[in-house]
Amino acid sequence: MSMIAAFYGGKSILITGATGFLGKVLIEKLCRTSPDLKVIYILVRPKAGHTLQQRVSQIINTKLFEKVREVCPNLHEKIRAISADLNQNDFAISKEDMQELLSCTNIIFHCAATVRFDDHLRHAVQLNVTATQQLLFMASQMPKLEAFIHISTAFSNCNLKHIDEVIYPCSVEPKKIIDSMEWWDDAIVDEIAPKLMGDWPNTYTYTKALGEMVVQQESGNLNIAIIRPSIVGATWQEPFPGWVDNLNGPNGMIVAAGRGFLRAIRASPLAVADLIPVDTVINLTLAVGWYTAVHRPKSTLIYHCTSGNLNPCNWGKMGCQVLSTFEKIPFEKAFRRPHADFTANTITVHYWNAVSHRAPAMIYDIYLWLTGRKPRMTKLMNRLLRTISMLEYFINRSWEWSTYNTEMLMSELSPEDQRIFNFDVRQLNWLEYIENYVLGVKKYLLKEDMAGIPEAKQHLRRLRNIYYLFNTVFFLIAWRLLIARSQIARNVWFFIVSFCYKFLSYFRASSTLKA
């Protein structure tokens, strides 16, 4: 019998960020392995045109929940959506709902965050810091609470090279920043943001670091643990390989490369690609929830959920495997044939951006304009290049994360729990994982049918022919213009023609002699 699965039986669990990427996989695994849990409260913000129940139904009626719908037929009753906005005071939760949450909750998984790199500092502080503070305050009023699990990121200290499982202080106290946000107007925030952020590359990583400090400072008597995943990718094994549903992190790059928009990127091929499958993160999260509640460690433990030090893979190897998968299972409606160059040289990057990204986009837009359609490719390309510029920081550096706590936890699990809640990334076969990842992007994110593969391959062959034709015509025109203007080019041309003529004459003469 799994100790972890049994632990969650009969429990009331509160999840924030349940409608997000990690949140969905968390609910799925919890309901599948502990179908006898009492209730999962999820804090969901209302969205225009969708009731809360519709938002829940949209999630649990997807393929991700196919298996769990069999194990737990009353899934709808297990999930109780509570209207809440983490940006509001008391999360705008009704009095009755708040009363129920305070009196019943046993475990909290805090996943909600803004993961946008370019969010305004005010908004990022509100969600990643102030909301965490408020949730901790709520938690302190919950008499039945056994554990509070906070999901952070391994990049909350990306300004350091070696990162231990400890909380590193930021130069300005989070409480001061929270207070200042009350009276600073946006102009002041904009001016002061770079100074506050120092060597953090974006508001996301900076506010996640502040969030960790808040957790440490406000922990009081609570049983708290922090999980720091690195770059979270598609599922590895569960409930099936390759599931992914958003464009964050590498997903958008895989789409852009597979559709032929992205052909070169400034990246160090030897830098470690610290990807971690989302099901691995969730298995660790559930194991940490159990361990924190049952063993009640004296201090807040931090768990790195990373792959680099246990089973490293670099961006070069990953990129090659992505490309070779495109050959077997190409994406539909490609703009150009997938091709990739990783380069660390800035001049080469500018060259590729001009020749491989902007020029084809402009030529295509001219074609759209000439055929009476609205040009859109240049705009799309600019947006892609902007996205890449934000991700570049993470693909040109390597970090070392120590994983003592994570390894300690692994050794504490029974063999059955190690199997059911497997977070041992040493068992991951990268080539197989990446192939399933690309397949998953095609099936679950782009919603493409596998039956369309022959047509997609045919389309790529057409693109190849257009490419050869375009290059030949371009070369001939360029050469013709050069010959017209330059005596040297004319001499070279006559030399080549006379050389070919002599070679052919010699070849013909020798074959006549042999006959």
Ligand SMILES: CCCCCCCCCCCCCCCCCCCCCCCC(=O)SCCNC(=O)CCNC(=O)[C@H](O)C(C)(C)COP(=O)(O)OP(=O)(O)OC[C@H]1O[C@@H](n2cnc3c(N)ncnc32)[C@H](O)[C@@H]1OP(=O)(O)O
């Ligand atoms: C040539 C080389 C290729 C090699 C072969 C293949 C390569 C594949 C292998 C891997 C390549 C290397 C890529 C590695 C990337 C590494 C990422 C590392 C990140 C680590 C960070 C730490 C992890 C975390 O803790 S948090 C999770 C990460 N968070 C994010 O990723 C969020 C990032 N996103 C943002 O910050 C914003 O969305 C931003 C700034 C990128 C764009 O903002 P903007 O306001 O311009 O647009 P949106 O309103 O957000 O969206 C508009 C539009 O664009 C679509 N879109 C959004 N993001 C992407 C994307 N990444 N790619 C493509 N399209 C995207 C979005 O859906 C919208 O579409 P609509 O149709 O308009 O709705």
Ligand SMILES: NC(=O)C1=CN([C@@H]2O[C@H](COP(=O)(O)OP(=O)(O)OC[C@H]3O[C@@H](n4cnc5c(N)ncnc54)[C@H](OP(=O)(O)O)[C@@H]3O)[C@@H](O)[C@H]2O)C=CC1
């Ligand atoms: N994805 C990754 O690569 C990594 C993620 N992490 C961490 O994991 C956690 C989950 O990330 P991920 O699932 O990818 O993020 P998503 O962006 O997919 O999900 C974010 C969740 O937060 C919710 N949320 C945002 N704003 C509010 C609000 N004002 N009120 C209520 N809910 C809100 C969203 O709800 P809604 O559906 O309404 O928008 C959504 O459910 C985050 O803490 C992140 O920092 C850490 C490392 C890597």
